[in-house]
Amino acid sequence: MKTGYIYDESYFWHDNGSGTLYLTSGGYLEKDVFVEDPLTKRRVNNLLFRSKLMDDLHQLKPREATKEEIEYVHKTSYIDKVKELSDTTGGDAGDHAIVGRGSYEIASLSIGGAIRAVDAVMENEVDNVYALTRPPGHHAEADFGIGFCIFNNVAIAAKHAQKKYGLKRILVLDWDVHHGNGTEQAFYDDPNIAFVSIHQHLSFPNNTGYKEDVGTGAGEGYNINIPLPPGTGDAGYVAAFQHIIAPILDEFEPELILISAGQDPGMFDPLGRMMMTAKGFGKLTDIMLDLADKHCDGKIVFCHEGGYSNGYVPFCTLRIIEQLSGIKTDVTDPFEEGSQGYPDQLYSNQKAAINEVIEVQNKYWKTLKTLP
Numbered sequence: 001m002k003t004g005y006i007y008d009e010s011y012f013w014h015d016n017g018s019g020t021l022y023l024t025s026g027g028y029l030e031k032d033v034f035v036e037d038p039l040t041k042r043r044v045n046n047l048l049f050r051s052k053l054m055d056d057l058h059q060l061k062p063r064e065a066t067k068e069e070i071e072y073v074h075k076t077s078y079i080d081k082v083k084e085l086s087d088t089t090g091g092d093a094g095d096h097a098i099v100g101r102g103s104y105e106i107a108s109l110s111i112g113g114a115i116r117a118v119d120a121v122m123e124n125e126v127d128n129v130y131a132l133t134r135p136p137g138h139h140a141e142a143d144f145g146i147g148f149c150i151f152n153n154v155a156i157a158a159k160h161a162q163k164k165y166g167l168k169r170i171l172v173l174d175w176d177v178h179h180g181n182g183t184e185q186a187f188y189d190d191p192n193i194a195f196v197s198i199h200q201h202l203s204f205p206n207n208t209g210y211k212e213d214v215g216t217g218a219g220e221g222y223n224i225n226i227p228l229p230p231g232t233g234d235a236g237y238v239a240a241f242q243h244i245i246a247p248i249l250d251e252f253e254p255e256l257i258l259i260s261a262g263q264d265p266g267m268f269d270p271l272g273r274m275m276m277t278a279k280g281f282g283k284l285t286d287i288m289l290d291l292a293d294k295h296c297d298g299k300i301v302f303c304h305e306g307g308y309s310n311g312y313v314p315f316c317t318l319r320i321i322e323q324l325s326g327i328k329t330d331v332t333d334p335f336e337e338g339s340q341g342y343p344d345q346l347y348s349n350q351k352a353a354i355n356e357v358i359e360v361q362n363k364y365w366k367t368l369k370t371l372p
């Protein structure tokens with residue numbers, strides 16, 4: 001496999017300011033490292049170098065997205081607001097979407113990373129791509145930034161794929177532990193882009209991501225939310241992939257697959273409670289690679305979203321890129337032994353949650369069958 005990799009040093013220079021977990025520090029919140037810190041992403045990069053996997057990845061350079069491209073998803077007034085904050089004092093572009101000085105250009109380059117990834121796969125420059133995009137994008141709505149997301153990288157890249165290559169069926173899968181509300185909004189009435197978000201139910205945002213939200217108008221049936229209970233581990237995720245996502249892809253037959261890859265379902269994440277292991281992320285990647293081979297000549301693009309454990313995100317992400325490239329390094333997950341006793345089976349509450357999604361979605365996807 002020829003696997004492309006995209007990052008830019010400036011991705012690590014987007015500055016959220018000081019904070020404690022996801023809040024601005026002050027009052028009784030003593031200053032700490034803000035949870036969306038560059039270090040998590042830099043450590044992904046560092047482990048790729050340290051393991052020498054970086055040597056075997058095809059390096060692709062991002063470019064800044066144009067304002068016209070950002071307007072595929074975002075309102076002009078919102079784009080102008082972000083630019084003004086970025087050029088002056090910085091500030092919040094909505095709800096916890098911090099714009100630092102110069103963040104407009106970095107966010108544009110993050111979008112451009114996703115666009116470059118799509119172009120590289122569509123033009124057969126590489127087989128697949130992992131783009132270490134930062135700031136992340138999946139929460140960002142048309143005129144509102146949310147949850148560290150300023151512009152919606154993956155949504156804009158999907159629109160780019162529609163416009164430039166005339167694609168009629170794109171599948172966007174968001175496995176970040178939080179609901180991909182921004183991406184859902186961008187394609188809610190679009191039957192040409194199927195959106196699947198698998199997430200911890202009501203983790204964030206706390207009022208979106210319901211299984212009943214299936215799309216509207218011509219897009220009805222093409223929005224698939226899979227809310228799972230806290231504590232779902234590898235086995236629960238794999239079951240949801242095998243029994244919901246794979247059959248839907250087999251019916252939809254996508255021409256391109258985009259993954260919003262947030263590694264915050266990982267077992268040490270401060271903002272998620274999903275207990276996934278690096279090995280589990282490898283299994284999910286394998287399932288998606290098989291589906292991409294079956295339906296779209298292997299065309300699959302991964303764009304980094306959330307993931308806040310400095311210690312663990314690098315190992316989860318390395319495993320994903322190993323599976324993408326087919327190259328096994330000598331790095332093993334040093335935390336695997338410590339995860340013995342973590343959930344590794346399909347529990348009844350997870351099976352119930354999966355079946356509830358299937359009962360909603362089999363109105364649209366006839367091959368879905370509830371689990372016994």
Ligand SMILES: [Zn+2]
Nearest residue numbers: 176178264306
């Ligand atoms: Zn997240």
